[in-house]
Amino acid sequence: MEDRKNKDVSASEASPVPSTDAGADLGPSSAIGKRLKAYYDDVAGEPVPDRFLSLLDALDTAESNSQTSKRS
Amino acid sequence: MGQEPDFRKELISIIPNLRAFAASLAGSFDRADDLVQETLVKAWDKQHTFQPGTNLKAWLFTILRNEFYTQMRKKGREVQDVDGIHAMQLAGHPEQQGHLDLQDFRKALDQLPDDQREALILIGASGFSYEEAADICKCAVGTIKSRVSRARTRMADLLGIEGDGEFGPDSINSQIIGVAPAA
Numbered sequence: 001m002e003d004r005k006n007k008d009v010s011a012s013e014a015s016p017v018p019s020t021d022a023g024a025d026l027g028p029s030s031a032i033g034k035r036l037k038a039y040y041d042d043v044a045g046e047p048v049p050d051r052f053l054s055l056l057d058a059l060d061t062a063e064s065n066s067q068t069s070k071r072s
Numbered sequence: 073m074g075q076e077p078d079f080r081k082e083l084i085s086i087i088p089n090l091r092a093f094a095a096s097l098a099g100s101f102d103r104a105d106d107l108v109q110e111t112l113v114k115a116w117d118k119q120h121t122f123q124p125g126t127n128l129k130a131w132l133f134t135i136l137r138n139e140f141y142t143q144m145r146k147k148g149r150e151v152q153d154v155d156g157i158h159a160m161q162l163a164g165h166p167e168q169q170g171h172l173d174l175q176d177f178r179k180a181l182d183q184l185p186d187d188q189r190e191a192l193i194l195i196g197a198s199g200f201s202y203e204e205a206a207d208i209c210k211c212a213v214g215t216i217k218s219r220v221s222r223a224r225t226r227m228a229d230l231l232g233i234e235g236d237g238e239f240g241p242d243s244i245n246s247q248i249i250g251v252a253p254a255a
Contacts, residue, residue, distance in 0.1 A: 032224055039096075039174050049105065056080055059113065
């Protein structure tokens with residue numbers, strides 16, 4: 001679909017990947033690399049669910065409560 | 073005090089990656105999010121052991137991976153469903169609707185041994201270097217490389233891709249549509 005020209009573009013976009021040869025044969029121009037990314041980004045592209053934000057808030061609160069009670 | 077707000081912010085920025093990695097390990101989204109939750113709690117408890125300036129993402133992936141294998145050892149493999157449940161859950165996931173090719177990919181991914189699958193994800197999708205992936209999986213760099221290479225060959229077989237890179241997604245899509253049951 002959005003492809004064909006993508007191959008050239010993505011070859012240059014692929015360079016900011018770490019120094020090593022990481023994923024050299026899984027680059028965006030490989031069929032598997034492309035679908036692997038699509039699969040992964042399908043989840044990674046979602047907004048962070050509220051449950052995790054509330055969890056971090058709760059951990060934060062619990063921690064500062066225990067710190068203040070220790071101190072007083 | 074002091075370092076928490078940054079730590080929190082950085083944790084949050086890595087959550088999407090953790091979820092994607094967890095989903096690839098665990099299969100179901102519910103289980104993946106439970107894993108992420110455990111990881112966040114553990115990371116919060118151990119945040120004093122994290123050395124600022126080192127790779128927080130790799131640190132979190134390591135915690136999540138350890139948690140996953142600990143749970144696997146406890147529960148056995150009963151949760152590791154290969155075809156049916158995965159596919160159904162993916163279909164029920166709003167973001168995945170209409171992504172038949174992703175389901176197909178997921179099924180192929182599920183057929184890889186755990187060690188190959190995680191290596192493939194870490195290198196091909198999470199953006200880690202071979203060295204970082206080796207650290208996360210506690211094995212040699214060469215081991216990661218060979219796992220990725222074997223995983224890639226197996227995926228090409230399973231997906232019927234020959235000479236990876238020569239086929240555009242269009243031809244792959246049509247193959248999948250040919251195989252998928254008519255809705």
